Amino acid sequence: MSxxxxETRPATPADVDAVADVIRVFDIELVGRALLSAADIRVLWTSADLPTGSWLVERKGRLDAVAWVVLGDACESFVASRPGRRDLEPFLLDLAEQRVREAGGLQLRLDAFASDDLRTELVTARGYEPVRYFYEMRMELNGPPPAPEWPEGIRPAAFRPEDARVFFDAIDEAFANEWGFRSLPFDEWRRVRVDESDTSLYFIAWDGDEVAGFARCEERGADGFVGMLGVRPSWRKRGIGEALLRHAFGQFHARGKRAAALGVDASNPSGATRLYERVGMHVASEDVVYEKDLT
Known part of the structure; x- marks a missing residue:
């Protein structure tokens, strides 16, 4: 007898901390550290219809597994479970594929760490193909990092709440052509990234009254994490990105962080991976985006 x-229920915004905990232990089990914060999940959920496109599996009052989908031209899914409950992942992926088909979606994407043999076997057996690779890059902060060298006319400054609009606009411009980038409505972005976040590690590189570049960083345990680093097209190839990165490293070290980390598209057209290697970072883990044709 089968x-x-x-039993599942939809996620709600009140579940974000419990979901973040499942993802934290999932990441630690596979790569040794947490790679996604509660703030990141809040941002991801702004693009998801939680009542119809998310599923939580609970047992004895504890959340064991989670999945959700984001619908669009290429739909995206996210699936995570606690160690010992990975048997739930095929079931949750079934739900995700079913929801995307019901919505008329043609493709579905799902990530897998390169080291995650179980997830890799699951997606390849279902006909998913790798379409993109992302790196987690890290650098130990064993001493004070080199000071940044700012190009002439560029002034670094801490983010202020009144900078929210120009910071947001600079992100949209800098990342407009990035693979998989989804812009949020400004009010949603401001809520999750300013009103509900610690902005003390957000930095702006100003050229007069124009934003030339930006860094959105945060503390993650013993790490300083660069969540987003960008330079607007008209200011590229001048060393602003490297200066912002070194500025962030200095701030991390001043706060007693033991390492700096970030995520990057391995095929980034701006050559970001080379920049990160130049400042001393190395690839610590690899994440593979798989895609399946649902037609």
Whole structure:
């Protein structure tokens, strides 16, 4: 006799911390550290319809597994489970594929760490193909990092709440052609990235009254994490990105952080991976984006 499928319920915004904890232990089990914060999940959920496109599996009052989908031209799914409950992942992926088909989606994407043999076997057996690779890059902060060298006319400054609009606009311009980038409505972005976040590690490189570049960083345990680093097209190839990065490293070290980390598209057309290697970072883990044709 076959067992009945697990009971699920949709996620709500109030579940974000419990979901972040499942993802934290999932990441630690596979790569040794957490790679996604509660703030990141809040941003991802702004593009998801949680009542119809998310699923939580609970047991004895504890969240064991989570999945959600983001619909669009290429739909995206996210699936995570606690160690010992990875048997739930095929069931959750079934739900995600079913929801995307119901919505008329043609493709579905799902990430897998390169070291995650279980996830890799699951997606390849279902006909998913790798379409993109992302790196987590790290650098130990064993001493004070080199001071940044700012190009002439460029002035670094801490982010202020009144800078929110120009900071947001600079992100949209800098990342407009990045693979997989989804812009949020400004009010949603300001809520999750300014009103509900610690902005003390957000930095702006000013050229007069124009934003030339920016860094959105945060503390993650013993790490300083660069969540987003960008330079607007008209200011590229001048060393602003490297200066912002070194500025962030200095701030991390001043706060007692033991390492700096970030994520990057391995095929980034701006050559970001080379920049990060030049400042001393190395690839610590690899994430593969798989895609399946649902037609």
């Amino acid at each position: 067992s009945s499928p697990p």
